[in-house]
Amino acid sequence: MNASQETKSAAVGLAKRKKSQLFKGNPKINQAIIIVLLGLLVVLMLVPIVFMLVSSLKSNSQILGNFWGLPSPARWGNYNEAFYTIWRYIINTVVYAVVASFFVMVLSSISGYIFAKKDFPGKELLFLMILAIMMIPGILTLIPAYVLYENLSLTNTPWVIIIAAAAGGQVFGTFLCRTYMSGLPSELFEAARIDGAAEIRVFLQIVIPLSLPILATLFIMQSVGVYNDYIWPLLTIRDSSLQVIAVGLTIFTKQFGITDIGTQFAAYAISSIPLILIFSFGMKYYIQGMTQGALKM
Numbered sequence: 001m002n003a004s005q006e007t008k009s010a011a012v013g014l015a016k017r018k019k020s021q022l023f024k025g026n027p028k029i030n031q032a033i034i035i036v037l038l039g040l041l042v043v044l045m046l047v048p049i050v051f052m053l054v055s056s057l058k059s060n061s062q063i064l065g066n067f068w069g070l071p072s073p074a075r076w077g078n079y080n081e082a083f084y085t086i087w088r089y090i091i092n093t094v095v096y097a098v099v100a101s102f103f104v105m106v107l108s109s110i111s112g113y114i115f116a117k118k119d120f121p122g123k124e125l126l127f128l129m130i131l132a133i134m135m136i137p138g139i140l141t142l143i144p145a146y147v148l149y150e151n152l153s154l155t156n157t158p159w160v161i162i163i164a165a166a167a168g169g170q171v172f173g174t175f176l177c178r179t180y181m182s183g184l185p186s187e188l189f190e191a192a193r194i195d196g197a198a199e200i201r202v203f204l205q206i207v208i209p210l211s212l213p214i215l216a217t218l219f220i221m222q223s224v225g226v227y228n229d230y231i232w233p234l235l236t237i238r239d240s241s242l243q244v245i246a247v248g249l250t251i252f253t254k255q256f257g258i259t260d261i262g263t264q265f266a267a268y269a270i271s272s273i274p275l276i277l278i279f280s281f282g283m284k285y286y287i288q289g290m291t292q293g294a295l296k297m
Helices: 001-026 025-053 060-065 077-117 123-134 137-150 158-181 186-194 198-211 212-229 231-236 245-256 261-271 275-292
Strands: none
Touching: 001 137, 001 158, 001 261, 025 261, 060 261, 077 123, 077 198, 077 212, 077 245, 077 275, 123 158, 137 158, 137 231, 158 212, 158 231, 186 198, 186 261, 212 245, 212 275, 245 261, 261 275
């Protein structure tokens, strides 16, 4: 009986080892599979972009008659026509995004530093209330917010976009900065205070330089949010000269009588340039801030 049980357990152990080896496989094969899958995902993400760029150089007859073909000849004039149609929308949106993101960085860095390194009664409760605000869907406050800004005579002005973005963005910004700044060594701040540094100097010369990665991350995330916002500008901005690019791309066809599909694709390509530039110059700090935000220094 004992011999039978030993034989059975040995068989079970052998089966488990074979199963583990089957799933483990060859490391080189596993790496090759991962590379193929990642390459497939990259191709799937690039296909719409390539299609947009190729179609932006076509005429209506080329798009409808030869959907997957290359432009012959290429119509570079589509970009010229699209640029002169949407350039004001792009400038408006970039200005709104930069100003609002700057306000968010300033307010979030101050509040994040206070919640991370200062002690005062009710701090944790107040922070929990801020986190609770993040749980409220923005669509629920859309109409009350519109009524508020309408009563303040801010609708149909640039400030309705800037103030709303700054007020809404600092909620998540406070959480992000507080999480990051809580990992900064408190001994560094105490040493600066012992040397006679005022609180404002500690904040500007120590906290801000050490928090540049998370502030850059916050700037990029907030800028992308403002740049892609559609519902709020559509609801609050009536003057076309003040409108943002997300809404402008949907109305410029009717407004200017453009019926060329290639020109519309060219407008989409041009409107993506500011976001590409932001990520190109800030990707290093964005990744650094995202990876360090959850770690303690």
